[in-house]
Amino acid sequence: MARNKIKRVSTILFLVFFLTGCKDAVNEVFNQGQYTDSDFLANYYSYYPEELRKNVYSTNETIIDIDVSDKTYSFLGGEAKEKALIPDYQEGLISKKELKEKFGIDLDENTVEEVLNNQLQRVSWYDYSKYYNLSDSNYGDSKINDSFKRGYFSKMTDGLINCFGFGAIARIQTDENGFGVLFKHELVEYTSFFVSLRGATNIDEGPTYNSDLEFRVSFYIEESASMQPSKVTFKMDLNEIYTDGSGNSNVIYFRLKDVLTQQQLPLLKRTTGFSFSFTLKEHVLLCPGGVVNTDTDYKFALMLYELMLPHSKWR
């Protein structure tokens, strides 16, 4: 009898210590105030998961140059209607009901042409991101949503696409080497790409200048029975992006089938990780004429607000 009790108690204790070993929610903890410091230089985030540093990805990399000169918008720009919502509706990704309830677009009363021509009816990217960010878009599976909500990277999946007074809380500040993230789920369906960002410096007086940079987003595909590990990198030249104007951010949005070939389209399937990096190409004070100004201690950073893959499916 006593032996049974001891067994039971030790089983319970074992379970407690076994459970204690997982600590899922505290895998990634930070000191209070870390990355939200008043000192600009203390806020650079540069974490890369070890997995993403493996050479095997770099040796099997596909680099795709994407011209985004006509795909870059202001976060409050009203293009979301014509660039995203109506094409999404025409592809059956969103319903008439959804259009009406979320954006006030009534396709029972108006034709698609009338809606597109109605200049008074604008849908900003800010409105769009409220509904199609990664945290909220997989309505059917709360586990997938929750995985986008956990961790530092959740700053880029929460639908906040500009500062809006939140300051450092809203964004990820990174240097040219960038950072990476690995997910527990893999991307299986995708239609479009959305990123919101701006530039920033620690120059605290004088006029502000926009900047040009080469921005790179890499998608990591893990090894599987049928596939080698690989990496697909989108390389984009961003010109005249908002810099040091904390209220503004640039949105880059494109439909993948518009920029990728039929052969390239399936390459992103089974993506489980991302990384972001950039090269500053032009800034009046820090990189005049494309040459790094070594006479100044001022630093440049990229402020990333949001990554969205609207209507994507993960498993």
Added chain:
Amino acid sequence: MSKMDATGKKPVIDKEKYEANIKLVILFVSLELLAFVAMNLGNYMIIFNIISILLVLASLPILIKILKVEQNFELLIYAIPLLFYFLLILLGPTYKVAPENLGQHPDYIFMGRSIFKLLESIGGLISFFLLAYIIRRTDGFKHKYVPYMILGGFALLVSVSLIATLYNYGAFYRLIYQNMLNYYAGKPYLVAKQSSYLLGFNIATVDSKALVNIALFLASSLVTLLFIKEKNNRKQILILSGLGLIGILTIALLPDFTALVFLIPSFAFALLYKYDQLKTKWFKITALSILGLVGLSIIVGLFCAFGNQTVINLLSSNGFTRKIFLNSKVLVYYQVIRDSFVKGAFFGVPFTYPVNEFPLSTGITVKDAFPTGNFLMDALREVGWIGFLSLLIFVVFSVKVVINYLDKSEDPKHIKTLFVSLLIMIFVRYFFFYPHALYSFTSEFWSINYFPLIESHVFTIVIFLLGYMYLPNSIFKQNKLPLKEENKHNDKKEEVYEWQEIK
């Protein structure tokens, strides 16, 4: 055998058989329901409320019979303040949906409940009270299962939440990760403020106070240990205090030892009751002195609320009085009191007024002043002075119900102590940490889940317990008390009474 009616025909429905069967069904389903409510199973209070309403409707013949036998008009008097509070919730603006033209503004608070939702919540509460009232008076009902159901429900909720918390955070995480934060939905969130919690059928990330709240309710059952020497009830006492240990274990593993302070009132009551000190002269004098101090504090508080500089300066000059009367929590209460006297705030602060027409009396916005974390102050803001006083009167009447229960109920002493300790614990906790935003992880306006009292599963348990404890004086008058003696194992025999059971 079914009875024949006067014409010799067998009635379609045999009334007695119907009542006997329905009684059994009610007893069984009510017990199940009680456990489900305690653990807030699936976060489906709407379903439990509707089932309870249906159960009460089905048992109307029995209820009418009980009321006839007991000639219980006191019940109506007891219920009137609560019903009035409910009525004001139905009519007041706070619980309604925000008018479209207002949009989202920090100076407006609308809980966005439809009239159906409000009726369901209120109907559920009334039904749970009546169900407890009925089942307490029916024979064949094993009353002893009530504490198991309530505490068992709480224990299941706490156990699952504790396992999930240990899984996600590890033991003693509030100490290990002190001043550290992680990110959830893009927001920095102090690890020490979080825990995992069974909400619906999901494990949610919530304020650790949500888990501590229920763990404390559970831990209050440890008061039964004071009666461990009672041989007849030892098994039950061991089980109940075992459930209480789950609460203590939860608090210890987080850990949140300061929360244990909240156990003091419950244990103080239990000790006083066990050693029959509640009716002694010294206790009465102490209780009256404390009540006097509370009354005086309220008067001083009212002076502060209306900005009487002499009183404020006097209180500020002393560290102790400054901490008591001018702390950030109490300042919010003052704001609520001030706003409640503004023209048009008779039935709650008129959130429908445009901001400029209804300026707040200080710089504290509605968002910061509501919810206050004190269920009475929240009632004042939600439904105004009449609603607040109605709820307060109901609380005072309930104290009388509890005293009556302690004096006259035939329940064993450890059960009486358990129920009353639980009620004291809930009252104290809801007075200081009414869980208005425990299930949200940020304090942003749109994230606050107001968790109104009428939708709280804990409040439903309170109402059930009050229905269970309620003993009208009329039954004692009718039965010429005392009917029987009990607790023969006690040194000092106590007169206990029972009511006429409805067969």
